[in-house]
Amino acid sequence: MSTQQTIPLPPFEMRHLVGPTAPEDFDNPSGEPIYPHLPAGTYDAVFDFGCGCGRLARRLLQQKQRPHRYVGIDAHKGMIDWCIERLSPIDPSFRFFHHDVYSPGYAPGNSYQLAAPFPVGDGEFSLLIAHSVFTHLARQQTEYYLHELARVLRPDGIALTTWFFFDNDSFRFLPEGPYCLFLSEADFSAAVIYDRRWFLETARRRGLAVRMTFPPRSPGHQWVVWLERRRPGTEDRFPLGQEGAEWLCGATEKPIAKPGTREPLSPATGRHQALPVRHEPPPLFPLLAELAATKAELAATKAELAATKAGPGACERGSWAWRVGRRMVGYRADDRPRCGV
Numbered sequence: 636m637s638t639q640q641t642i643p644l645p646p647f648e649m650r651h652l653v654g655p656t657a658p659e660d661f662d663n664p665s666g667e668p669i670y671p672h673l674p675a676g677t678y679d680a681v682f683d684f685g686c687g688c689g690r691l692a693r694r695l696l697q698q699k700q701r702p703h704r705y706v707g708i709d710a711h712k713g714m715i716d717w718c719i720e721r722l723s724p725i726d727p728s729f730r731f732f733h734h735d736v737y738s739p740g741y742a743p744g745n746s747y748q749l750a751a752p753f754p755v756g757d758g759e760f761s762l763l764i765a766h767s768v769f770t771h772l773a774r775q776q777t778e779y780y781l782h783e784l785a786r787v788l789r790p791d792g793i794a795l796t797t798w799f800f801f802d803n804d805s806f807r808f809l810p811e812g813p814y815c816l817f818l819s820e821a822d823f824s825a826a827v828i829y830d831r832r833w834f835l836e837t838a839r840r841r842g843l844a845v846r847m848t849f850p851p852r853s854p855g856h857q858w859v860v861w862l863e864r865r866r867p868g869t870e871d872r873f874p875l876g877q878e879g880a881e882w883l884c885g886a887t888e889k890p891i892a893k894p895g896t897r898e899p900l901s902p903a904t905g906r907h908q909a910l911p912v913r914h915e916p917p918p919l920f921p922l923l924a925e926l927a928a929t930k931a932e933l934a935a936t937k938a939e940l941a942a943t944k945a946g947p948g949a950c951e952r953g954s955w956a957w958r959v960g961r962r963m964v965g966y967r968a969d970d971r972p973r974c975g976v
């Protein structure tokens with residue numbers, strides 16, 4: 636039986652959570668390097684940030700030149716548990732760790748901390764993969780993890796990362812940003828689109844250089860960017876200005892208008908007309924709703940506590956405080972019931 640058949644496939648729900656669900660996306664039947672353009676030797680020690688349910692780990696396990704060391708981390712505990720139980724036994728040098736940081740979409744039950752150090756030492760990895768992960772992080776998280784990425788890479792290591800990009804330079808009236816656009820108003824982790832100049836400058840400030848950039852397969856989709864530790868005189872191979880503009884999010888099929896031309900436009904095509912019209916006040920964002928529920932619970936507990944302190948006579952018959960009060964009555968020095976018994 637081939638390794639491919641003996642390595643378990645993650646359940647459909649987990650595959651659905653990370654994106655591609657077809658079994659072929661989790662397989663590597665030829666055993667060839669999973670990223671053919673990377674230099675030989677890059678696969679020696681692999682760190683997989685946001686490894687999900689082991690899609691890439693599974694393909695690396697089938698690679699003829701299997702990594703000597705693989706570490707995968709993810710915010711989703713269920714997927715990490717699955718990888719520990721099903722993939723590590725196939726090769727114990729493949730290890731997985733739950734990364735206990737908050738993600739509204741992927742890990743709402745985690746600790747309320749936005750980032751944490753990678754659980755590995757400095758300069759240990761020849762390849763870091765962050766496939767479709769920065770596309771789900773808030774700006775401050777991205778700044779932090781670019782620094783972590785530079786920390787754990789070997790001097791000659793490569794980080795393969797993916798991004799959605801737009802061009803803030805085309806918003807002339809907004810010189811101070813935005814540098815990140817969020818697909819969802821309520822859940823930043825749904826998808827994040829970065830200003831490409833901001834990305835380059837942020838990576839540079841964190842000691843990184845762009846070794847290669849690959850535009851997306853279709854305009855607006857994920858770019859692949861190889862990062863490496865910055866050396867003096869490194870030139871970033873990353874497009875700005877006109878170069879690559881046709882692949883950005885928001886690039887139009889026509890060239891951008893010249894300032895000063897104000898012709899009336901034809902009626903809109905009505906792409907959003909099918910959306911239901913809302914008349915009620917909008918619901919709270921999930922985090923605010925959670926906070927509001929906790930506040931209400933706290934207020935109710937405080938009220939009951941105050942009633943208990945005031946004595947059984949001060950509380951409503953039948954309430955929690957009234958019942959506790961009744962039980963406590965037996966221990967009162969004067970033993971006089973005061974709560975309407």
Ligand SMILES: C[S@@+](CC[C@H](N)C(=O)[O-])C[C@H]1O[C@@H](n2cnc3c(N)ncnc32)[C@H](O)[C@@H]1O
Nearest residue numbers: 653685686687690709710711734738741766767
């Ligand atoms: C679109 S999936 C990609 C999974 C995997 N890289 C792949 O290509 O199959 C994004 C993954 O990033 C993880 N993730 C999101 N935010 C994270 C964070 N702050 N730290 C670690 N993992 C995170 C999610 O749990 C999810 O598994």
